[in-house]
Amino acid sequence: MTKNRRYFMILLLTLLMTLGMASLAYAAGGVVPAPEGHTPHFPNWYAIGWTAVNFFILLALLYKFAFNPINKMLEERTNTIESSLKHAEQVKVEVEEMRKEAQANLAESRKQAQEIVARATKAAEDAKNEIITKAQEEAENIRQKAYAEIQAATEKAKIELKDAAAMLALMAAEKVLERAITDEDHKNMVTKFINEAGDLMC
């Protein structure tokens, strides 16, 4: 579509140009005339000289407006591109360095975290063990103390019981005999009784 339009434009322009030339020719003389003129004489040194001068004027103009500014711009562009590329290379190296550093940091951090976790785990384990040991020790202490207390109380009760029994036995014996018991009797009876009672009780 675009291509066809382009060809159509070219054809149109060509026809327009032809028509333009033809109408110019008609305007000049009604019918296309053979234009007037005479063969250029040769050599026309004035024309040759003028052409050379004109050529160098054009050369100077192009130096001023084309070659110099364009060369300068090209040089500038080369420099800019070179420096841009260099800068890009530098940035790339920097990024690579930063990446490596970050990776090293990450590895270090990971290692440290692992260490911390290990240390914490170990500390917790130690604390646990310590607490258990302490608790066990304390329990043992309490048990022993209680046992000792019980022992003491038993002993005490035994002695108290012995005294009471002796007193009762004495009173009962007095009643039975209805006489005072001599120290000798007393001692014997008591001992005998206690031994019997003690055997019974224990």
Next chain:
Amino acid sequence: MFTFGMLDGVLFHLGPIPVDHIVVTQWAIIALIGIVAFMATRNMQMVPRGLQNAFEALIVWTYDFFTQLMDKEHIAKKYAPLLSTFFLFIIVSNYSGLIPGAGQIPGYQPPTANWNTTLALALITAFTVQVAGFAEHGLHYLGHFVSPSPLMLPLNLLEEIAHPLSLFLRLFGNIFGEEMILAFMLFLAPFFVPSLLMGLSVLLAAIQAVVFTILSANYIATATGEGH
């Protein structure tokens, strides 16, 4: 006699110096190229756009073209502006013959269809070749006239004359012939028929500009190259 507007008359005098029609046409062409160049490079941007891009591409293309053609880069760098100017001047001159009115309005004709113009251009090339040879090789350049043996001196001298002569006649012959045929066709059949030939002329004008420039570059390269 049909001369088809190939009027080589004096338009006016600048003091004692006569100014021909073709000289004025050349001025118009130079002004056109100069204005385009000025517009293109007036506000140079780092990233080229539009006219600047096109003009830069043209200059860089011609420069690259001549660098490839010549062995030595410093020679190419030195003479590329001259050759680019040849190219621009000749191609715009040739195309000026396609503008309606060229060859019909008396006095208005493409400058390159006039043998005085092409002779001037060929002479510039001839002198440039000799100057370039001396500048590159010094007096050793004279040695190439007698190489490979002094017997070749007449032939070598003839070659130095034949080169610009061929440039002069080729460009003139092609453009003049094309203009003649165009004018004659317009005279015979003003509608449609010349369009075909005009299409061909567009190609021919560009080819002649390229040929003139390439040959000039080649002569300069030969004169400055090794082996002299």
